[in-house]
Amino acid sequence: MQSLFDGLDSAAQAYPQRSFRRGEFIYSVGEESNNLWLLNAGIVGLFHISGSGKETLLRVFGPRVTLAHRSILDGGVHHATAIALSTAEAIAIPRTEFLAILNARPELLLALSRQLAQDLREAEERIARVMDRTASQRVAEALVYLRLRYPEHNWTRREIAEFSETTEETCTRVMGQLEARGLLVKQGRRFDLPAPDKLLDEAIA
Amino acid sequence: MQSLFDGLDSAAQAYPQRSFRRGEFIYSVGEESNNLWLLNAGIVGLFHISGSGKETLLRVFGPRVTLAHRSILDGGVHHATAIALSTAEAIAIPRTEFLAILNARPELLLALSRQLAQDLREAEERIARVMDRTASQRVAEALVYLRLRYPEHNWTRREIAEFSETTEETCTRVMGQLEARGLLVKQGRRFDLPAPDKLLDEAIA
């Protein structure tokens, strides 16, 4: 089955590609979602930033996926802020053109629905997990998820903490314990997980 | 715009209506989602139940909405358990027929996508909220949300707690404080919110 990104790729060729450096905003919460973004390269994080400055990493996007499709279908206002986590290349398609393409090609709308259904499952599993697991367990699970899914990215303690709903300090401490148990190896700022499956087993148990 | 429920209503007439009493399961986590459910009456809760028995109320369904659409689009396995919170009446449409109708009527698929987009926003807002707000604030927000959205239902402390990611005891204590401040009035097991907007203001501030 064709992905939403692939189905829109040819239409995107008509538009210029934009570059973002680490830390740059692709869009911000509250803005109108006038564009659908096609991410060609790099890693982008979708963040919720609260009044008190506390940040939550809601979703992570890698190459060959779309951004802002959810907002466009839900009232046209961004509910969160998309920030480049590494150098990123993306193309913006006008909202109206995106909707016209969806209208003309129901199979792409179906692909989009499936993506939303999957994202909703993942979000709801996270809601339940906060109550269900300790901070250590959540960090361990986040490490495995982020590392396996986006191995090329240099995940920081802060990013891991914001994804696992805990603090940077707790994250550091948990990673230290995992290192002591041989489940994590630090090399400068980078780290590796020699046995991700074992790590998950021990974390959940 | 036509809702998904309305679009499927005529097709549902071919199938018998089933009744559920409070506490009965409509479907369970892990089961295959062979049916789309049309809820005609009553309130249904979608729960995540962890190994340790801890329950989380993920979503609430009222009359004239569908259940299991997310699962059907996402691999066909239920990721949570649907339980009747009051006497409920619902009709099951076979998965295959549901998919055939979606295929024939893209406008219904669009309505479904919009619903998923909205549910995803609500779920992600909840993820951020757990870190962002105290237990008291979450309880206050849950009270307003549940009471205004489903005024006919007699929400129990347990249900409110499982929706606001806290415990029954905390929920009781918070409600006691709100009563002392005149923002909540108990009448036996029922309660009323004389000034929901004020309650929200004070809770968030």
Add this chain to the structure above:
DNA sequence: CGTTAGTTTGAGGCAGATCAACTTTGGTGG
């Protein structure tokens, strides 16, 4: 090398979970 972003470590405090015992409610059936 200087500078900044990222990481580590320690000490202290508290929100809220947990456990336990008790009270109230409201539906049921005798």
Add this chain to the structure above:
DNA sequence: CCACCAAAGTTGATCTGCCTCAAACTAACG
């Protein structure tokens, strides 16, 4: 209509995970 009882709600005492604040350290990059 009343007595009963299971489900729901309340209250208090205790305990702890992890957040918070602070301060020093270190990697990486221009």
